[in-house]
Amino acid sequence: MQTHLLDGDDVENYSPMTTLVSAIEDAFAAYQTGDAQMPPKSYIELPEYNGDFRSMPAYMDAGDWDAAGIKWVNVHPDNPEDHDLPTVMGTMIYSDPETGFPLAIMDGTELTMRRTGAAAAVATDYLAVEDASSMGIIGAGVQSYTQLEAIAQVRDIEEVVVSDLDDERVAAFVSHFEDEFDIRSGSIAEAASCDVLSTVTPVREPVVSADDLGEHTHVNAMGADAEGKQELATEVLQNAKVVIDDYDQTTHSGEINVPFHDGDLTDDDIDAQIGEIVTGEANGRTSDDGVTVFDSTGLAIQDVAAAHVVYEAASAEEEETQTPSLLSVGN
Template identity: 35%
Template sequence: MTAPRFFSAEEVDAALGVGVAIESQRRAFVALGRGDAVMPPKTVVEGGTDGSLALTYSARLSPDSGPVCKFVSFNPGNAARGLPSIHGLITVLHPETGEPVAVLDGAAVTTSRTSAASAVAADVLAKPDAGDLAVIGCGAQGKAHVRAIAAVRGLRRVRLFGRDEGRRRAAAAELNAEFGFAVEAVPTIGQAVEDADLVALCTVSAEPVLRASQLAPGCTVLAVGSFEPHRREADRSVLAAATTVTVDHAPTAIAHAGPVIDALAAGVLREQDIVQLGDVLLGKATARVRDRDIVFYNSTGVGVQDAAAAWAVIEHAAARPVSR
């Protein structure tokens, strides 16, 4: 058996340019919406004394693509250690023989596919002229969201908020060097979201950081850090105000997404009213009817996203063989 190829974080980033990553995620959600994908429930391994845990995501994008499994850890205490909070590996099997064909850096794939999925959501959920973006959380995901959303919307202005003034200023400076629109670091969440067309929540907060009273008419909220039942970046009022609550995968969101679980328990949301992103992409559901509608999107992250991104990396490598 040939040893599987390992793709480092740098190689993943090189293969998953913003455009490639976005198309991989569009493919993932369309496959999920059509029923082509196979995706068992994700599993959670708890027990870390600092709230750390491990998660397993597995999926098959289509009958002719091989199974993919990601084993990833989330360690919130790593920030104090000067380490990333997410580490992991993704294993890809051959579609016919089942032999391992690749192992990829799981953190790099997670960052890329999460922000790219938000761009796919923004593209179909946001009003057509949306160009004012607020990002709450200015770590790797916050910066990745600016880059990804800029690929699907003509951004005019971006405002970043993060608790650490130095980090938010550094993030704004880094992004300003890349783009022609203004990226501003602001000292409060209120200043960040005022009149924003798009709000990306890139925190892992257990307490709501955003309320409906802060939102401009027509705003689209993208929440990516509420991947556990106790994490709730968006207040219940946001979901109550939303014309549509859209998710990556309804069964996963109902079991794991803190804002969705809270809104269901409070009776401000019904399971039958939850819309899946794949259904919007396929035209089977409508998320936005009017420009003034508030639309909320919650991503918990699902295995089909990792499968689509991993195969995109492998296909990129196959098209560009390593020179010897």
């Protein structure tokens, strides 16, 4: 057997977004129905380096296939300025559940970005208005690119407004997508008033107020990934239909963690987990809904599902060409 070594370009090439969105939807369903094992994400805090490590193992049975894996990921906010490295880096080990053999070791950074975009797309498909055509993005870092790429697969996005304090990042983002969308820079309020909004920032003080949002805006709150982080004003969460990816993770380190711990939100303010909506146990958007919020912390089952997509595509290409990949090694 061979262990495939797949870099970031491979991960991107072997994970078409339409296939990836479907796989992430399957992962949410498997988690909800109990066909997945996902121990809590574990943290190694490194305050002396202003960073941390996280380990994320999971196994899922999606019916036609099953898969297991673990992602080792870091978050070091000082990396870009101090070390010319990304804030977030990761490595994914994808294993055969039957034998434990490591089928692939792949770049977890690109995998994280793509599965995060796909998760937002799944939520958007169930929670945004059907005729959504405008999208706002707050935070023009690397995670923002797959937000737009993925959400454009589930809604006919025409107009895009991007807001970030860094003008160079905004310019790069606009340049990247200017041939595909009517895209421009704008204020937070302009971005937040769109039909769909993705917030992808590391802030610890809310940047989006209730007044900023449109009457029926769907918000993908993607940035909060640690205690103390919050992108949306508590009032937004109190008045919105709030859907989470996982109760333990979101109450510990997701968008709702601060108001939840302060007592400003309770269990009664959480409408559903996304898996409940995917499986039909709870409603997605209804005619009575105004603002909806998806609180996404990122689940290990998403990484396993995405790794499965990448591995299957890489293996299929190798089989078709009858030549081993240069990034494969024999064991």
